[in-house]
Amino acid sequence: MALEITTSAPDAALLDLPWHIPLAEWPDDLLAALPRGISRHVVRFVRLSGRVVAVKEIKADIARREYQLLRNLRRLELPCVEPYAVVAGRESATGEPLDACLITVHLPFSLPYRALFSQSLRKGTAIRLIDALAVLLVRLHLDGFWWGDVSLSNTLFRRDAGAFAAYLVDAETGELHAGLSRGQREHDLDIARVNIAGELMDLEAGGLLQEERDPIEVSERIVERYHALWEALTGPERVAAGERWRVDERIRRLNRLGFDVDELTMTTDIDGTTVTIAPKVVDSGHHSRRLLRLTGLDVRENQARRLLNDLDSYRAATDRGADDEELVAHDWVEQIYAPFVRSIPAPLRAKLEPAQLFHELLEHRWYLAERAQHDIPIGEAWADYLAKILPTKPDERAVVGTDTVEMPVLALPDA
Numbered sequence: 069m070a071l072e073i074t075t076s077a078p079d080a081a082l083l084d085l086p087w088h089i090p091l092a093e094w095p096d097d098l099l100a101a102l103p104r105g106i107s108r109h110v111v112r113f114v115r116l117s118g119r120v121v122a123v124k125e126i127k128a129d130i131a132r133r134e135y136q137l138l139r140n141l142r143r144l145e146l147p148c149v150e151p152y153a154v155v156a157g158r159e160s161a162t163g164e165p166l167d168a169c170l171i172t173v174h175l176p177f178s179l180p181y182r183a184l185f186s187q188s189l190r191k192g193t194a195i196r197l198i199d200a201l202a203v204l205l206v207r208l209h210l211d212g213f214w215w216g217d218v219s220l221s222n223t224l225f226r227r228d229a230g231a232f233a234a235y236l237v238d239a240e241t242g243e244l245h246a247g248l249s250r251g252q253r254e255h256d257l258d259i260a261r262v263n264i265a266g267e268l269m270d271l272e273a274g275g276l277l278q279e280e281r282d283p284i285e286v287s288e289r290i291v292e293r294y295h296a297l298w299e300a301l302t303g304p305e306r307v308a309a310g311e312r313w314r315v316d317e318r319i320r321r322l323n324r325l326g327f328d329v330d331e332l333t334m335t336t337d338i339d340g341t342t343v344t345i346a347p348k349v350v351d352s353g354h355h356s357r358r359l360l361r362l363t364g365l366d367v368r369e370n371q372a373r374r375l376l377n378d379l380d381s382y383r384a385a386t387d388r389g390a391d392d393e394e395l396v397a398h399d400w401v402e403q404i405y406a407p408f409v410r411s412i413p414a415p416l417r418a419k420l421e422p423a424q425l426f427h428e429l430l431e432h433r434w435y436l437a438e439r440a441q442h443d444i445p446i447g448e449a450w451a452d453y454l455a456k457i458l459p460t461k462p463d464e465r466a467v468v469g470t471d472t473v474e475m476p477v478l479a480l481p482d483a
Contacts, residue, residue: 074135075153075171081117082171087158090166091125100174113174120174121152128156128168130240135170137239144211147204148236149175149224175235178224181267185276194268194277194286197225200234201264202293205256206301208236214252216241219263253298260290313437313444315384319377320434362397363405367423374427378404404446411450429453 073082086094091110100113100120110125126134131154138151150173158166181197201223208215215222215236222238245252268283277283300321355372359365365375382404383389383396408429409422433449 070157071155072157073153073155074132076139077152079117079153082153082155085114085116087155087169088161088166090160091123091169122149122172122174124170124172125167126170126240128154131156131168131170134238134240134242137242137244138172140244141208141213141236141239146208146211146213146236147234148239149173172237175224175226175237178226178235180224181220182271182276184225185271194271195289196232197234198264198286198289199293200225200232201260202290202297204234204236205260205290205294206297209248209253209256209298210301212245212247214243214245214248215239215256216243216259217263218256218260220267221263257291257294260294261287264290313434313442315381316377316430316434317438319380323373323377362394363401365401365405365423367421371421371423371427374430375405375423378430408446408450413454428457432457 071083071087075082085098091112094112094114098114100115112123113120114123124131135151135154138148141148142150152171152173154168154170156168158168160166184193184197197220201218201220204223205215205218217238217240222236224235224237225232226235227233265284265287268277268286271277272283355376356367356369359367359372359376362379363375365372367375379397379400382400383391383393386396388396405426408426412422412425429446429450432453433444433446436444436449436452
């Protein structure tokens with residue numbers, strides 16, 4: 069039989085690997101010493117052209133299917149390993165057929181869950197891993213992916229400050245649909261709950277589980293966390309006219325969960341307005357680049373996120389969801405941001421960047437609206453901020469001896 073190699077990144081070095089030898093018998097000088105998770109198949113990490121790849125021995129039809137499925141998930145920008153190649157048509161030196169191999173690129177700085185627990189980790193690690201897996205599962209379900217074998221074993225984890233980020237590593241049983249029914253999602257959750265309970269029991273038997281609670285109780289968290297995330301991300305919310313602050317609150321809630329708003333749609337009916345928000349996790353620097361493209365404002369990432377949230381709220385409040393995004397951004401700058409910048413008292417302009425001061429104004433406006441339970445015009449919020457907040461800050465009040473309470477306030481629009 070002829071060797072068949074399917075890959076999106078041709079590399080002649082693939083031909084140098086000993087495909088005529090069963091993967092379990094590959095020589096150590098080819099292998100990379102990386103921790104492996106539990107797998108029903110033989111898996112080895114191999115050095116190839118300056119990178120490390122994971123090679124999994126599997127039936128040819130399953131390997132091709134998983135390769136294509138991983139490629140589709142990558143196109144959807146979902147967190148999963150990168151498929152590299154499928155090698156089929158393998159034969160031993162004596163002519164015996166061998167299983168095909170699926171090759172994926174090793175995810176740098178990632179570890180299987182057992183490797184994490186073999187280290188000295190503080191209590192609560194299992195909870196944080198389950199939280200990360202719940203976020204991953206929600207993201208996959210939002211894009212129509214049914215996993216079919218949700219588990220800690222089929223996931224890789226990267227440290228993310230005090231938490232973890234989860235990545236799908238095994239899509240062998242998965243299916244990609246236009247959308248998932250509630251029954252399909254609940255089926256995945258049932259599989260996750262049972263698998264996680266078994267994996268935690270295994271850790272407990274080996275003395276590696278730091279949790280003081282029962283593994284079954286801990287495994288139930290995947291269900292609770294998933295449902296809370298799903299509702300926060302997909303649940304429609306009714307807001308009445310003059311309640312733009314509720315849209316801001318929804319966006320802030322999603323931000324705290326680690327999601328950013330990629331699209332915000334508002335539809336008006338007789339009873340009120342239904343808000344539907346489609347979340348999307350974006351890469352580092354996304355907000356500053358998007359704001360610079362739309363408005364020409366060059367600010368730091370967190371400032372850009374806050375300004376973009378206000379831009380999205382402005383777009384929804386003015387019922388301009390169908391308008392070109394750049395036109396709406398131009399109007400937001402002309403009607404909201406630029407008037408604000410012009411109204412900053414001269415003695416204070418050297419103390420705070422306009423973007424930072426605008427962020428503080430938006431925070432102040434949101435708290436006022438939350439307390440009043442209705443929208444607060446931005447001009448009113450700005451006047452209140454100048455009168456009550458800046459005077460409490462020594463740096464601002466000390467500027468050229470000016471009392472900010474007496475400073476004139478330019479009229480800002482009510483949007």
